[in-house]
Amino acid sequence: MLMAVEPKASLLIGGVWRGADTGMAVDNPYSGEVLAHVACATAADAGDAIASALRGAEAMRALSTGERAAILRRAGDALSADAERFAAMITAETGKVIKASTKEVRRAVNTLRLSAEEATRLTGETIPFDSFAGGEGRHGYYVYEPLGVIAAITPFNDPLNLACHKLGPALAAGNAVILKPADQAPLTAIMLVELLLAAGLPAEALQLLTGYGRDFGAALVASDEVAMVSFTGGARVGEEIARTAGIKRVAMELGANGPVIVAADADVEKAAEACVSGAFWAAGQNCIGVQRIYVHASVYADFRDRLAAKTAALIVGDPMAAETDIGPMIAACEAERLEEWTDEALAAGAARCAGGARQGAIFPPTVLENVPASARIVRREAFGPVVSLFPFTDLDAAIAAANRAEHAIHAAIFTENIRDAHHAARHLHAAGVMINDSTDYRLDAMPFGGAGRGNMGREGVRFAIREMSQTKVICFSAR
Template sequence: MIETLVSGSALALTGYIAGEPVQSGEKLVVKSPYDDRVAGTVTLAGREHTEAAITAALKGGAKLSRYDRFAILDKTRQLLEARKEEFAQLITAESGLCLRETRYEVGRARDVLHFAALEALKDDGQIFSCDISPQGKARKIFTLREPLQLAVAITPFNHPLNQVAHKIAPAIASGTPVILKPSEKTPLTAIRLAELLYEAGLPHYMLSVLLGPTKEVAEVLVKDPRVELVSFTGSVAVGKHIAQEAGYKKVILELGGNDPLIILEDADMELAVTLAAEGAYRNSGQRCTAVKRILVQESIHDEFVQRLVERTKEYVCGDPAHADTRVGTVIDEPAAIYLEDVVKKAVAAGARVLQGGRREGALLEPTVIVDVPRDAQMVVQESFGPLAPVMKVKDLEDAIQLANSTAFGLSSGIVTRDMEKAIYAVKHLRMGTVNINEVPGYRIENSPFGGVKDSGLGIKEGVIEAMKCFTYVKTFSLPW
């Protein structure tokens, strides 16, 4: 593995073609969003490296038994556990997320590896008796799952470890070779995870990691007919472009979210405030499932807002490497400027900022905004940052209509003590997830996850569902 020093403590890493370091003269410099310090460099790939990675994956090698796949994933989990603080600090260095968040992310990634390892041991095949109709025969039909010949995974910046694990681990558990193209903004953690997998005994043909110009890496991978699946998490615009360019292959698209938290007048107020703050500010608000609209029944609006403002003051924004920091940076200064701008536009339209809102570089304070118009850019489009816009609703019907009014349909939450209203919300919110008395983003790593409308194609992720996508069903029958 490659590890040298650049600018003191920065890493010098490379992409990999089936375990072999990419050789080129082009380097990507990765800097901290907080202080512009160099976190590391990555050797970039070109079209020839992309072709070589495809060839290596298709050439294949030793086939892995179910136990082999389990052992590799479990060993990777153990290696990650032993180096959890190193990984947390690396995520902080390249993403600007505070240690509170990056340590939590490492824990989630360990869960992904654990659940994928366990699923590798399971056989979900089915058996069908053929003598169940007058036209039947004395036969049985059996099903089994076969791995794809090659999959491509393209991951975003906001969860540099967990998003990568959610694509690579199910592929390995299924026996499918994968080429990973991580975000250029946070590639260091992804490469480190690949190195752990190699160290754990993963046959090198099973995984390549490439970064480079879009036309020489990502577009080649997406369009190549030998690739049988493209799994992408990221923006709506890029996701739809991939869908148009991919051709005749499987496509998994996990895109944006504009997730509402509905708070009804019978809600536990302390719980509601906690869920709103945690949902809006964790991970610097950079989660597709973050709380992006807080819809509060008008009878409790003022009390809720007052308590949310006080709670928001507890979310210290600053140096992500400091233990007391609860909100680090967003991914870069242009992202922070965009968020600052959408707040200004909302204020110009009549909204009021009650707490936070100040920006310094890529740091943006957690921000409580009220009187936000329903057609404001910050609530119609996805605002990927620590913003907590609060909007009044008359009742549950009004809240559901407002929640469903955007182009997105990923996740939602509703805070209520009334089970009938909770069930009504589950039935009428057009979202991939509806959580009762919990943040929209709550899940475990093997449960189904995904959205509808511009949030994705409705194809679910989560370890179990992803493994289905990384395989195809083969049926065979025998006399019986």
Template sequence: MKKGLFVNGAERQAGKNYPLYHPHTDEKLADIAESSKRDMDEAISSAEKAFKNMKALTSRERADILFQSATLLDKRKQEAADIISKEACKPMKSARNEVNRTVQTLRFSAEEAKRLNGEYLSLDAAEGGEGRDAFTIHEPLGVIGAITPFNFPLNLTTHKVGPAVAAGNTVVIKPAEQTPLSSLLLADIFTQAGLPAGAIAVIPGDGPALGEVMINDERVKKISFTGSPEVGRLIKSQAGLKRVTLELGSNAAMYVDQSCANELENIVDKAVAGAFMYNGQVCLSTQRIYVHEELFDLFKQSFVEKTKKVKFGDPSEEDTMVSSLITKKSQQRVLDWIDEAKKGGANVLTGGQSNRNGVLPTVLTNVDRREKISCNEVFGPVVLINKVNDANDAIDNINDSRFGLNAGLFSNNLQQAMKMAHQLEVGQVLINDVPTLRFDHMPYGGVKDSGYGREGVKYAIDEMTELKMISINYER
């Protein structure tokens, strides 16, 4: 099977291709277009021309396109789940969940397209402002450049495309090299739903080369990137006056305090799912768990017992929770970090070994906070559980990180929970939930090295529009 690039409303083949393989089985899935810089330039030109048509659409027309896209995807959800499961090596249950969330993200985008309202300003509040009314409107920026990751190849792409369309922008997608098929499916669905030709493009291929074209082209008004902090920092330094949203790394932490003894098993169930869902290849994966000393031994024992029941296997099988990592390079890195932590005094309670192209679900304790497995983003099925003295000790451990995306805390002490929520240095605090939680309409983004700007449909739209004020002098 050959898959091309998507430009000006249709897919076409490229001059060169690269092979795409299934990360678990090593089966060849397709030959993918190795797009050139010229292809990217053409896509941007096509998107710029289509912007006039997009801007002219009414909010109702944009909403109708988004609602119709959601309907079409819902009809093709098993096809979409199969694509995600194969190219991203995502367990089928998780793949179906991603498709369902994508349908919801499209519907949220459609609803927000109809709510893109400004506000009335009382200019007579200022001296000399008498006899004037004023109001604000939101206008689309133009061409949006979307650089998307492998781990949620459909929903995280839609988190860029949906708000862009809702606001009246056009969008050029540079998907991760491993997961272009989901983006091509999305472009096909949007086109069938009535999106003007050229308003969406998908340009697979080499990230640095194609991304450079996006960043340097003045016709691209905004870059929305999800990926590593190192690449995000580079994009921000080179983007000039372009708008930029960066969704970067994390090593999400959670705390369980001594008031939770009666709910411990339920908390452990949630924490195991949060740590190992999709092989831990989730920005919000529960990577660090801090437990009050009174509950530490019980929590640790239960967590290890439940982890041993987590199934590693082929992602196409319904009961698989953990499978191969996205690349062999990722597998080796995770194994190396585990070995480094062991040499530093950490104890491996279960796992820590390779299987196929993956790593078995791994639990460590007594991990020094300077170890890579603690202070960096693992992006694998690994979690550490450390003992803390109290809430203040937990805050100190959680905040001792260059990342700050999500944090979860479990407590029946409301005063303590609220105090912690204000002191934790993260973008979102989830009380009585694991940090591996995101709803598609909530504001989403981090502090420190975790990001810049916010996603979540309504909040992404704000960053994809220009605010304009219009004043009327009715007493001239």
């Protein structure tokens, strides 16, 4: 929604905050309050940002690894000291409940500190050039160098930590970054950029472009001066970026449809507790959230009843209230989409074990059973607080059903049988398999990304730094 009012000077280009002729409103999804109006960047702004980032890349390349680490360490400490303000902003612009926002800030602090540590660990190796005939008398090694300019495009659901997962590794590796935050959640990104600059980051090492990607995204990702695009978001936009980017590195995480298997010997209480958290954390707007649960027929009724009771006990409402478990989705239109998908499943024969009526952007946490496999709520990423249950009798059949999703990141199994755990870990088509935990578990130090279609690159600080670097070989000849 374009606004006629004077927008906030939210474009950071060349080390200077600037405004724009047009702006957009940032709304609180729960109250509908307009929090701010931010500037909408144009293709010309993107061009200016790229030119500045090229200078910033040289400044970053000139910094020692120790200097990069010190900047990121100071940023992590500053974020920790300002955690309450950041958490409040995350909740205000995304509707994420305050206890979840507080946890996100803690994770972001860890991500920045991990980035500081890894900045000094980006080491190469010696190469035995004399291992093949013709290499005698030669010795040498390889090192990692920065790529240059990286375009980072982040989503709304974790507006702080997912930005840190791109900025931290990129800066640790010595790159400059152009950050494009989600349309719905740019205010947290502005605060993060301010914090990094205050921590001593070179002025042109980081550019910030707020506004609608449709207005300037193509100019940004298509530029030959941009060495890499790192994107987290939906598959449709990801495909458009891939077509536009041309010959450059592209890293993408395009969402998933998380499956969980509950075996006959599982701890049913533990599994139900973990699945409630995994399915409904952040109102289900979580790329590794639990969406489909396959439960052995012998424990199906017990698990279903426990899951439904725990779901019904969740407190839904004001996300700023400490006791609230579920707040609004990012916008009413997203809740309406989920309502349409749920109604479609119910009309096709599904039954609702827990849930209720949508109220604006709030969609109550919902448990479904008897859902047809053809329903959109099963086939596609729900990205909302709805989970579907399916009984099974054969583990391999459950694994095959779990593997039917187009996009996958994590899968999970609850079992006390070590052989079944290993079997599932081997045969589930996912980038991570959680044993006796929900798909929602993620450590910010571990490799993270998609499996199957759309699998392009890995996040997780150590792994992202290598994605954002390139090797250089140095060889000495003594002959």
